[in-house]
Amino acid sequence: MVTGAHLMLCVVVGSTLVAGCAAWKKEPVEKRRELPIARMSPDSVGLDYGFIRVPMDQVSAVNAMWRELDETRISPDRRQLLLRNGMRCAIVGEQLPDSIRQLLDHPTSADDPYAEIAFEVDSDGRKERASEKTFRHLNSRSGQPNHIVASDVLPQLDVITHRQGLLAGRTFRDAQCIFLLKSFPLGDGRVRLELTPEIHHGAPQRDMVADMGIWRFDMSRKREVYESLRVEAMLSPGESLLVASAPNDRGLGKNFLVPHVEKTSWKRKMLIVRLAQTQHDALFSAEADALPPAPRVRSK
Numbered sequence: 001m002v003t004g005a006h007l008m009l010c011v012v013v014g015s016t017l018v019a020g021c022a023a024w025k026k027e028p029v030e031k032r033r034e035l036p037i038a039r040m041s042p043d044s045v046g047l048d049y050g051f052i053r054v055p056m057d058q059v060s061a062v063n064a065m066w067r068e069l070d071e072t073r074i075s076p077d078r079r080q081l082l083l084r085n086g087m088r089c090a091i092v093g094e095q096l097p098d099s100i101r102q103l104l105d106h107p108t109s110a111d112d113p114y115a116e117i118a119f120e121v122d123s124d125g126r127k128e129r130a131s132e133k134t135f136r137h138l139n140s141r142s143g144q145p146n147h148i149v150a151s152d153v154l155p156q157l158d159v160i161t162h163r164q165g166l167l168a169g170r171t172f173r174d175a176q177c178i179f180l181l182k183s184f185p186l187g188d189g190r191v192r193l194e195l196t197p198e199i200h201h202g203a204p205q206r207d208m209v210a211d212m213g214i215w216r217f218d219m220s221r222k223r224e225v226y227e228s229l230r231v232e233a234m235l236s237p238g239e240s241l242l243v244a245s246a247p248n249d250r251g252l253g254k255n256f257l258v259p260h261v262e263k264t265s266w267k268r269k270m271l272i273v274r275l276a277q278t279q280h281d282a283l284f285s286a287e288a289d290a291l292p293p294a295p296r297v298r299s300k
Contacts, residue, residue: 043142045183045191046277050135051150052103053266062268063247065099066090074233082229084162086246086253087197089231092272094238100272137276140183148271150256151177159199159255163228172201172224177256179243179271180225186234191275193241196230197252198223226252240274 054062069090071079082088092100140146157175161168180196200221207220229252233241245253245268257269 041139041141042279043185044139045185045275045279047138047140047181047183048135048274048276049138049148049181049272051269051271052100054103054268054270055265056267058099058103059267061099062103062244062270065097068097069242074231078229078231081162082231082253083246084251085229086249086251087229087243087257088246088253089195089233089241089243091233091235092240092242096240138181140181142184143182146181148179148181149176150179150271151260154260157199157201157255159224160251161226162251170224172199174203174221175199175201179256181273185278189278190234190236191278193233193235193273193275194230195233195241195243195273197226197256199255235275237275237278240272242270242272244268244270 066088069092071088071090073091074082074089079088096104138146153174153176155174157172157177159170159172161170176199178198178200180194180198182194184192184194186192200223202222204219204221231241231243235241243257245257249258249268257271259266259269
């Protein structure tokens with residue numbers, strides 16, 4: 001005999017089985033919207049730059065390295081003027097000389113006051129070698145000024161320059177050595193680089209600056225720009241511009257590329273700027289190629 005309790009139990013069990021056999025209703029999954037891939041501006045190029053430190057036991061090898069480099073692609077007059085001011089520069093091909101590769105692999109002392117850029121502190125507070133972190137990547141737009149810091153802010157900086165056959169000396173307060181870097185892409189895939197040494201000094205001052213057709217306030221320091229020592233170089237993708245101090249350690253080369261402290265394991269440094277990426281865009285083509293064909297004039 002089926003009682004009411006038995007009947008109720010059968011109803012509960014049956015409904016459970018039916019619910020268990022039913023398929024889950026899946027809500028339609030909206031297609032993930034991914035961010036568009038970041039693209040470089042059509043008038044920009046990719047540059048890798050950094051400083052290579054030269055310890056005392058490698059100075060002679062670096063001096064001999066210049067025989068393997070191409071200094072002729074810098075104008076002779078500019079090379080002579082740079083050398084008189086303690087600098088020299090050359091173009092490095094896609095393959096780095098062995099002496100530069102050895103410098104990149106050279107161990108740096110963690111106690112060196114100028115070695116903090118070559119080390120990275122991990123989560124345990126230990127310093128680990130991270131030489132690849134010393135080089136930075138820069139997307140440089142055509143004509144855009146980019147600053148490469150070559151020294152700390154120094155309370156006093158004595159500078160001696162050689163201009164037009166004359167020596168001139170000047171002392172700067174709260175001074176910092178900076179390279180101003182600009183790039184100008186060409187239509188054939190090459191890039192023209194401009195590298196100008198500057199000294200920023202004094203306290204920041206508020207000034208009005210014209211930028212993209214508008215006026216804005218800018219907090220900057222006074223600048224001493226050495227236009228006569230500007231380096232201009234044509235680079236193809238993979239090539240690099242190398243700037244170093246002259247063997248005699250004098251002039252601006254000493255101020256920019258020689259340490260300002262005595263207790264350091266390195267005695268010189270070299271700035272290297274590599275053309276890593278370029279875009280051969282129609283924007284950079286010759287103007288004649290961009291112009292539409294001239295209309296034909298029918299003679300009467």
